Every structure is written in structure tokens, then in C-alpha cells.
Amino acid sequence: MKRRSHTLLIGLAAGVGGVLLVSGAAQAQCVTFDPVVLSGNFDPFNPSGTTVQTVSVTARRPPAVGGKKTQEVDFIYLRRPDTPSSLTVVQTSTGGQILENPPGHVLDPNNVNPNEVELNFGGVGQPDVKTFMVTITVPSGADLPAGATDIYVDQKYYCKRTGGAADESGVIANSLDIRINVLSALQASFVGPALDFGEIGTLTTASLPSTPNSVKQRTGNVRVASSGPYSVALTSANQFRMTYAGGNLGTANQRIPYQLDFLGQSKTTASPTFNTVTCSRAGLSGQYLAVTPTLLEGGAGKVPSPNYQDILTVTVTPLAVPTATTPVACM
Numbered sequence: 001m002k003r004r005s006h007t008l009l010i011g012l013a014a015g016v017g018g019v020l021l022v023s024g025a026a027q028a029q030c031v032t033f034d035p036v037v038l039s040g041n042f043d044p045f046n047p048s049g050t051t052v053q054t055v056s057v058t059a060r061r062p063p064a065v066g067g068k069k070t071q072e073v074d075f076i077y078l079r080r081p082d083t084p085s086s087l088t089v090v091q092t093s094t095g096g097q098i099l100e101n102p103p104g105h106v107l108d109p110n111n112v113n114p115n116e117v118e119l120n121f122g123g124v125g126q127p128d129v130k131t132f133m134v135t136i137t138v139p140s141g142a143d144l145p146a147g148a149t150d151i152y153v154d155q156k157y158y159c160k161r162t163g164g165a166a167d168e169s170g171v172i173a174n175s176l177d178i179r180i181n182v183l184s185a186l187q188a189s190f191v192g193p194a195l196d197f198g199e200i201g202t203l204t205t206a207s208l209p210s211t212p213n214s215v216k217q218r219t220g221n222v223r224v225a226s227s228g229p230y231s232v233a234l235t236s237a238n239q240f241r242m243t244y245a246g247g248n249l250g251t252a253n254q255r256i257p258y259q260l261d262f263l264g265q266s267k268t269t270a271s272p273t274f275n276t277v278t279c280s281r282a283g284l285s286g287q288y289l290a291v292t293p294t295l296l297e298g299g300a301g302k303v304p305s306p307n308y309q310d311i312l313t314v315t316v317t318p319l320a321v322p323t324a325t326t327p328v329a330c331m
Contacts, residue, residue, distance in 0.1 A: 030159035030168070031073045031119070034058040035150075035177040036136070043183045044142055044227050044284060051138040051180070054092055059130045061121050068163040069128070072120045074109040075157035077176055078102045083153055084142040091117055092133035099153060107158045107169065124162050138180060143284040146184035146228025147321035150177050184228035186282070188316040192220035195293055200256075203298035216295040222314055224279070225286035229319045229327040232263060232289070234274040237311040240267055244305035253302050260312070261292040263330060268296065278323055279330035289330055 036055050043049045061070040077089055077099045089099035096114030107116060119130045138144075144151070155175030159168050195218045208216055224230060238249055240260055247254040260267045263277045279287075291312070302308075319327075 029062070029172075030070050030157050031075070031155075032060050032062065033155075033176045034060070035179055036134075038136065038138070038178065038180045041181050041183050042138055042142075042144065043185055044140070044144060045185050045187055045225075047140055049140045052135065054133060054135045056131050057134055057176070059119055059132070061128045063128075064124060067124065068161050068165045069124050070121055070159055071123070071162045072109065072118070072160040073157055074107050074116055074118050074159075075155050076100055076104050076107070076116055078104050078154040078156055078171065080152055080154060080174075083151060084138065084144065086137075086139040086142065087151065088135075088137040089153070090135040090137075091115075092135050098134070102154070102156075102171075104156045107156065109158045109160065136178060141284065144180070144182045144227065145281055145321075146182050146226075146318075149180055149182045151180065152177055182227055184226075184230075184318040184320060186224060186226035186228075186230050186316060186318045187286075188222060188224045188314075190220060190291075190314075191223045191288070193218075195220050195291070197295065200295070200299035201302075201304065202300055203295075204300040205297045208295060208298060213294075217292060219290055219292045221288040221290055222316070223286050223288050224282045224316055224330075225284050226279075226282040226318060227284070228281050228321050229278060229323050230282070231276050231278050231317045231319055232330070233276045233315045233317075234260075234262055234267075235313045236260070236267070236272060237313070239269050239272040240310065241269055242308040242310045244303070244308050247303065247305070247308075256299060256302060256308050257296040258293045258310075259296055261290075261294070263289060277330060278319065278325045278327045280327040282330075287330060 036057055038051060038053050038055065042051050079099060079101050087099065088097060090096065091098045091114065094114035098115060098117055117132060119132065121128065121130060152174040153176050155172045157169060157172065197218060203211065240258055241249055242256045242258065243249050243254055249255050257269050265274055267274055
């Protein structure tokens with residue numbers, strides 16, 4: 001299980017006189033399939049992490065009903081709305097693609113088609129189990145949730161039964177379960193402009209309540225893409241105060257305090273401890289977590305310096321599934 005944390009250093013800056021840097025499978029009436037378990041681990045963020053495995057599928061015909069059983073079945077598999085679009089299932093013996101987008105092609109049980117699986121169980125007294133080989137490809141970048149993940153596909157079938165029973169055809173939902181272990185992994189980065197307030201040497205503290213947010217506030221985003229839940233922690237090097245190189249945070253005219261809003265928490269020098277947040281899976285498309293600092297004092301009357309600054313450290317860590325605490329939606 002990948003447990004690599006991503007630590008982002010976000011600079012904040014301002015200038016004074018001079019800059020804040022900063023369903024389980026359904027039972028088919030004609031045939032059922034045992035789950036297929038793929039070996040190893042799948043990392044959706046590994047560009048060369050495509051999984052290609054040739055495995056045996058076990059098909060079973062149900063017990064006799066009225067003395068009659070499935071004799072022959074001709075079928076393909078169909079993708080579901082949540083099936084990765086680039087997942088492929090190939091019948092190894094023929095090289096034919098047997099996983100299609102719905103509704104799939106019209107089945108022809110009277111002719112051999114490499115893109116269909118044909119199983120003949122024989123008469124009632126013959127074995128009720130058949131196996132066939134398939135090659136399954138789960139492409140790198142498939143947006144699958146972390147942990148032991150079930151990928152279900154439907155079955156489109158044409159069934160012939162023993163004893164002259166009527167043929168039947170149809171689609172069975174969730175007919176085949178492909179199980180794969182997906183690593184809990186993530187990518188994180190800071191996106192947007194630098195959290196830089198620019199020149200604030202003439203901005204007074206008294207004027208801040210009426211000062212537009214465009215002047216006293218900045219917003220950036222931490223983008224997180226993850227296959228599983230993740231935790232987010234944050235610290236401030238100066239406990240949410242900016243100062244210049246050599247400046248003294250204990251001296252009022254050498255520091256500029258600010259408030260930071262992040263993941264529903266407002267942090268200041270008076271309340272600097274950020275409570276770690278456990279976030280729900282972001283998916284590969286990612287989530288954007290807004291980072292918003294707001295000045296609590298202006299630069300007027302401060303010691304002139306071109307680069308008052310603070311450093312925020314955001315640590316994003318993938319979590320094992322299930323998590324110790326209940327994840328929340330983080331936006």
C-alpha cells in the first residue's frame with residue numbers, strides 16, 4: 001500500500017515600503033461465473049502501470065429445473081456506466097474482444113465468432129463446470145477506488161437448453177466480477193498565482209474593514225488527485241505572521257499577522273493549531289482545496305522591507321482503506 005506523503009511549501013509575501021510571497025453479482029438463469037481475481041497491485045498514477053493478465057474464468061450452469069439444464073451458451077460481456085472505458089477483456093483462444101459497449105453486437109449462436117464465447121456443457125449428465133481463458137487489461141490511469149475493488153461487467157447471452165426447452169436470450173447485470181487490489185496513492189500540487197499581497201506600505205490597519213478583498217485577501221488552491229482517502233495537515237513557520245529576514249516576530253512593527261482559511265478552519269496567531277482533516281477519495285480528476293490568507297494588519301507603520309513573508313507547509317498523505325476516522329468531502 002503506497003503511503004507516500006506529499007508536502008507542499010506555500011510562500012506568502014507582502015511588501016512594506018518596498019512584498020506575502022508565497023450489487024453483488026446477479027445470478028444468471030443460463031450460466032454463472034466465479035469472480036476473477038487479478039494478482040498484484042494496481043497503481044493508477046504509474047504511467048507504466050498497465051495491468052495485463054491472462055486468467056481462467058470458471059463458468060457454471062445452474063442445477064436442473066424440471067429435469068432440464070443449460071446445454072449451450074453464447075455470450076459477450078458489456079461495460080457498465082462505472083466500468084473503466086479502456087478496460088479490455090480478450091478471449092485468449094481466439095484473440096477476440098469480448099467486452100463491448102452496450103448494447104453490444106447481435107449474437108449469432110449458429111456461427112463461430114471470435115468475439116463471442118461459446119460454451120457447450122452437453123447433456124444433463126455431463127459436468128456442470130466449464131473454464132475458458134481471457135486476457136484482461138486494466139490501463140494505467142483507470143479511475144478505480146483504493147483497496148480490494150470489484151469491477152463488474154454485464155453479460156449478453158443466448159442460451160440453449162436440454163430436452164427441447166425453448167431458447168432464451170437477454171442481459172444479466174453484474175454477471176462477472178473482476179477483482180483487483182488498487183493502491184492508495186495520490187498526487188498533490190499548489191495551483192494558482194503566488195499568495196503575494198504586493199505593496200501594502202500605505203495600507204493602514206484601521207482601513208482594513210472597508211478595504212476590498214482584492215487588496216487584503218489572496219486565494220490559491222492545493223490540487224489533490226487520489227485513489228483513496230487522504231489526510232491534510234498544515235503548519236505555519238511564523239504562526240500566521242509575516243516578517244522579513246532578520247525581523248523580530250516579537251516586535252509589533254516587524255510583523256504582519258494574517259488569518260488563514262483552509263478546509264473550514266480559520267487559523268491565526270491566537271489559534272495556530274490546524275486540526276488534521278481526513279478527506280474522502282478525490283478521484284483522478286482531482287479536487288481543489290482553497291487556501292485563503294487575509295491581512296489582519298496593514299503595512300503602514302511597519303519597518304520598511306520588500307519581502308515580509310511566511311511559509312505554509314501542507315502535508316497530504318494517502319490513507320489505508322478503511323480509514324480510522326470517517327472521511328469528509330473536501331472542497
